[in-house]
Amino acid sequence: MVKRKRLDKKKRSTVRERDWEQRHETSFTHDLARHRRAMVKLPEHSLYHETPPESVVPNATVVSHTRKWAFVLLDQPFSTEDGLEDTLLCLIDERLDRQDASLLAPGDRVLVEIAPDGNGVVRGIGERHTALVRHAGVHGQLNRQIIAANVEMLVIVAAATHPPFCPGLIDRFLIVAQLGGVTPMLCVNKMDLVDAEPAEVAHYRELGLTICNTSCKIGEGINHLRDVLHGKTSVFAGHSGVGKSSLLNCLDPELRALTREVSEATRRGRHATTASKLYQLAGAIRVIDTPGIRTLGLWDVSPETLAFYFPEMVERGAVCKFRNCTHIHEPGCGVRAAVDAGDIAWARYDSYKRIRAALESQSDSQTTGKH
Numbered sequence: 001m002v003k004r005k006r007l008d009k010k011k012r013s014t015v016r017e018r019d020w021e022q023r024h025e026t027s028f029t030h031d032l033a034r035h036r037r038a039m040v041k042l043p044e045h046s047l048y049h050e051t052p053p054e055s056v057v058p059n060a061t062v063v064s065h066t067r068k069w070a071f072v073l074l075d076q077p078f079s080t081e082d083g084l085e086d087t088l089l090c091l092i093d094e095r096l097d098r099q100d101a102s103l104l105a106p107g108d109r110v111l112v113e114i115a116p117d118g119n120g121v122v123r124g125i126g127e128r129h130t131a132l133v134r135h136a137g138v139h140g141q142l143n144r145q146i147i148a149a150n151v152e153m154l155v156i157v158a159a160a161t162h163p164p165f166c167p168g169l170i171d172r173f174l175i176v177a178q179l180g181g182v183t184p185m186l187c188v189n190k191m192d193l194v195d196a197e198p199a200e201v202a203h204y205r206e207l208g209l210t211i212c213n214t215s216c217k218i219g220e221g222i223n224h225l226r227d228v229l230h231g232k233t234s235v236f237a238g239h240s241g242v243g244k245s246s247l248l249n250c251l252d253p254e255l256r257a258l259t260r261e262v263s264e265a266t267r268r269g270r271h272a273t274t275a276s277k278l279y280q281l282a283g284a285i286r287v288i289d290t291p292g293i294r295t296l297g298l299w300d301v302s303p304e305t306l307a308f309y310f311p312e313m314v315e316r317g318a319v320c321k322f323r324n325c326t327h328i329h330e331p332g333c334g335v336r337a338a339v340d341a342g343d344i345a346w347a348r349y350d351s352y353k354r355i356r357a358a359l360e361s362q363s364d365s366q367t368t369g370k371h
Contacts, residue, residue, distance in 0.1 A: 056110075056111045056123075056124035056125065056126050057111060057126075058075075058109035058110055058111055058124075058126035059074065059075050059076065059110075059111060059112055060072040060073060060074045060075060060088075060109070060110050060111075060112045061073045061075075061107065061108070061109055061110070061278065062104050062105065062106055062107065062108040062109075062110055062149075062278070063087070063106060063277060063278045064106055064275055064276060064277040064278065065092070065104045065105075065106070066275075067092075067103075068091065068092055068094075069089060069090065069091065069092065070089075070090050070092050070104055070110065070122050071087065071088075071089050071090075072087065072088055072090055072110060072112055072120070072122070073086060073087055073278070073280075074086050074087065074088060074112065078114055078118075080118055088112065088114070088118075088120045089120075090112055090119075090120035090121055090122050091119075091120070091121050091122070092104065092121075092122045093121055093122060093123050096122070096123075096124070096125065101133070101142055101143065101144035101145070101146055102136075102142055102144065102145050102146045103125070104122075104125065104146075105131070105146035105147065105148050105149045105276070106148050106149070106276045106277060106278045106288045107148045107149040107150045107151050107233060107278060107288055108125055108126070108128070108146075108149045108150065109125070109126035109127075109149075109150060110122050110123075110124065110125050110126065111123050111124035111125075111126070128149045128150060129150050129181075130149070130150060130151055130152070130180050130181045130182050131146055131147075131148070131149045131150075131180050131181075132146070132147040132148045132149075132151065132154060132176055132177070132180045132182060132235060132237075133145070133146055133147065133176065133179065133180060133299045133300070134147055134176065134296055134297055134298070134299060135297030135298060135299045135362070136297070143299070144299050147176075147235065147237065147276065147290060148235045148276065148288045148290070150233065151182055151233045151234060151235050151288065152182065152183060152232045152233055152234065153182065153183050153184070153185060153228075153229070153232050153233075153234040153235070154173060154176070154177045154180075154182045154183070154184045154185070154234070154235050154237060155185055155187050155225075155229075155234050155235065155236050155237070155287075156169075156170050156173045156174075156184060156185070156186050156187065156237060156238055157187045157189055157236055157237065157238035157242045157243065157244050157247065158170060158186065158187070158188055158189070158238055158239070158242055159188075159189050159190045159239070159241065159242040159243060160188050160189065160190050160191050160193060160194045160197060160198055160213075161190060161193050161194055161198075162190060162193060162241075163239055163240075163241050163242065165188075165198040165200065166239060167200045167203075167347050167348070167351060168350075168351050168354060168355075169238070169239060169293075169296060170186065170204070171310075171348065171351040171352075171355065172296040172298060172351075172355065173237060173238075173296065174209075174309070175298055175301060175306075175309040175355075176296065176298065178309055179299070179300060179301070179309075182235075184209065185209060185210035185211070185212065185228065186201070186204050186209055186210070186211050186212070187211075187212045187213075187214055187221075187225060187247070188201060188211065188212070188213045188214070189214045189215070189216065189242055189243040189246075189247060190215060190216075190217075190242075190243060191213045191214060191215045191220055191221070192215040192217045192218050192220070197213055200345075200347050203345040203347060203348055206312075206345075207311060207312070210228065212224050212225045212228060214243075214247065214250075216243055216246040216247060216249070216250045219250070222247075222250045222251065225247070225251065226251055226283055226285065229251070229283075229285045229287065230283055230284055230285060231284050231285075232285070232286070233278075233286040233287075233288070234285075234286070234287050234288070235287070235288045235290060236248070236287055236288070236289050236290060237290050237293070238292065238293075239292050239293065239294070240291070240292025240293075240294075241292065242292070244289055244290070244292070245289060248279060248281070248287060248289055251281050251282075251283075251285065251287075252279075252281040252282045252283075252285075254282070255279060255281065275291065276288055276289065276290045276291065277289055297362070298355070298359065301359060302359065302363070303326070303356050303359045303360050303363065304324070306352065306355060306356050306359060307327060307335070307352070310348065310352055312338075312343075312344050312345075312348065313327065313335050313338075313344065313352065316334040316335045316337070316338040316343070316344065317334055317335050318334065319334035320332060320333050320334045320335065321333070326356070327352070328353060328356070335349070336349075
């Protein structure tokens with residue numbers, strides 16, 4: 001039997017209208033196939049055929065993005081039928097040079113051209129004054145992933161427990177901050193679940209790092225954190241489940257960012273934030289919330305230069321017997337002697353060894369891939 005089509009049945013649209021502000025996590029998806037289908041329905045943009053400008057005078061800031069789209073905050077609102085708008089979902093000019101890194105990041109200053117019909121196109125990217133960069137991994141098309149741009153502070157959020165406190169990831173983020181010209185600080189969240197802060201926090205105090213102990217449940221440290229962030233553009237980064245989105249909600253209760261509980265089975269966090277996004281909070285605070293990560297690959301760091309990113313090792317390394325000492329196995333190593341004497345924390349030295357081993361393995365795999 002031949003199935004007949006119902007003539008009165010409406011054809012389902014491939015593009016569903018969504019409210020970005022209220023449903024960010026579902027409306028601005030990383031489903032690139034859906035974006036490609038949506039592109040077919042968009043009228044050809046007149047600006048898309050013009051030659052990209054030679055000089056870029058930014059007029060907007062990237063809030064969030066995918067490969068083809070950017071949601072931006074405009075410096076000057078533009079008029080629409082519904083009134084003035086200061087945010088816009090724009091196409092990204094496909095002729096912009098990606099090189100070996102992700103093209104855009106939250107915090108990027110961009111040039112947006114807006115047509116009379118209200119459609120916008122990102123036509124240029126301004127100079128980045130600071131940038132947090134991670135290694136994109138061996139399986140991606142790009143080598144570098146830009147986590148955030150033009151930020152002043154990196155807030156490394158760690159949980160006092162549940163998930164467990166992880167010094168190794170903190171040490172990697174400290175290196176990323178140094179490379180990117182960004183001031184780091186450590187926020188130890190969920191202090192209501194413990195009697196005292198993790199012992200390893202003392203090592204970071206000795207390094208002169210700003211520490212803020214917080215609890216979203218009882219409000220501990222939230223005002224201190226708000227004071228530190230006032231007037232700055234910052235990034236929240238850390239493992240899933242440490243409470244980054246909950247901290248945003250505490251800093252500005254009107255935000256209502258999505259949060260999720262930590263898995264009881266694995267003691268690991270579950271992703272509440274699926275795409276990095278710039279938030280404007282009350283009190284002149286701008287924060288880029290990033291998805292939780294499990295590992296952080298370092299970019300532009302070699303095994304030979306790693307020790308320079310551990311300040312407590314630099315002075316001790318100057319008295320090593322060998323100039324090219326790895327601080328792992330050589331006799332007469334000043335760093336290992338300082339570790340044995342308790343002048344360098346064992347946890348920090350252990351992080352150094354782990355990171356160096358990972359960098360050596362990464363270097364070996366890249367060398368093998370060239371042959």
